[in-house]
Amino acid sequence: GQQLNQSPQSMFIQEGEDVSMNCTSSSIFNTWLWYKQDPGEGPVLLIALYKAGELTSNGRLTAQFGITRKDSFLNISASIPSDVGIYFCAGQLRGSNYKLTFGKGTLLTVNP
Amino acid sequence: SQTIHQWPATLVQPVGSPLSLECTVEGTSNPNLYWYRQAAGRGLQLLFYSVGIGQISSEVPQNLSASRPQDRQFILSSKKLLLSDSGFYLCAWTRRDANEQYFGPGTRLTVT
Numbered sequence: 142g143q144q145l146n147q148s149p150q151s152m153f154i155q156e157g158e159d160v161s162m163n164c165t166s167s168s169i170f171n172t173w174l175w176y177k178q179d180p181g182e183g184p185v186l187l188i189a190l191y192k193a194g195e196l197t198s199n200g201r202l203t204a205q206f207g208i209t210r211k212d213s214f215l216n217i218s219a220s221i222p223s224d225v226g227i228y229f230c231a232g233q234l235r236g237s238n239y240k241l242t243f244g245k246g247t248l249l250t251v252n253p
Numbered sequence: 254s255q256t257i258h259q260w261p262a263t264l265v266q267p268v269g270s271p272l273s274l275e276c277t278v279e280g281t282s283n284p285n286l287y288w289y290r291q292a293a294g295r296g297l298q299l300l301f302y303s304v305g306i307g308q309i310s311s312e313v314p315q316n317l318s319a320s321r322p323q324d325r326q327f328i329l330s331s332k333k334l335l336l337s338d339s340g341f342y343l344c345a346w347t348r349r350d351a352n353e354q355y356f357g358p359g360t361r362l363t364v365t
Contacts, residue, residue: 181361183343183357184297239304241352246295246296
């Protein structure tokens with residue numbers, strides 16, 4: 142199936158630092174979504190993007206839908222310990238009704 | 254507001270035993286429903302999705318089956334569990350013709 146390449150796989154940062162992660166694909170996506178998963182829980186939707194070039198913020202989080210429609214990035218500013226978790230990108234492929242393609246996740250560790 | 258429930262939260266079952274996991278959604282009608290499995294390696298694998306009562310699409314040939322007996326109820330089953338069925342099972346829903354998936358709290362299944 143289609144692959145989303147999410148990087149980095151893991152990050153270890155100090156509290157207060159900014160974080161950036163991204164997802165790329167060789168295919169065109171109509172929608173990009175970013176999720177956060179805490180240990181033992183279901184993923185929670187953070188940001189949804191619908192148009193190429195769209196830049197959307199949710200508190201300290203900012204995500205962008207790439208101009209080529211083949212990538213997206215998520216930035217977290219001024220990280221805090223509760224930002225720890227796994228962040229997933231997901232996209233809806235053009236022509237793929239009802240289903241999302243997920244990246245393999247970025248494990249974020251924040252050292253206080 | 255909408256709520257998604259899954260039960261049980263955890264389950265330990267012997268190899269060869271049957272399985273039934275349940276997912277229900279409240280506060281919406283005609284949702285699309287999804288079953289995912291998440292192995293220890295973090296990736297989300299789509300198992301089944303449903304766009305209506307009795308309509309099930311299978312993504313991966315396997316030892317599992319799904320049913321949707323009611324509009325907001327989605328059940329994941331197996332007649333005989335395998336060790337490889339262990340994992341974290343997540344149910345998700347979307348509004349009709351929307352891409353934002355909302356996940357339940359998950360069921361941790363351990364097959365011994």
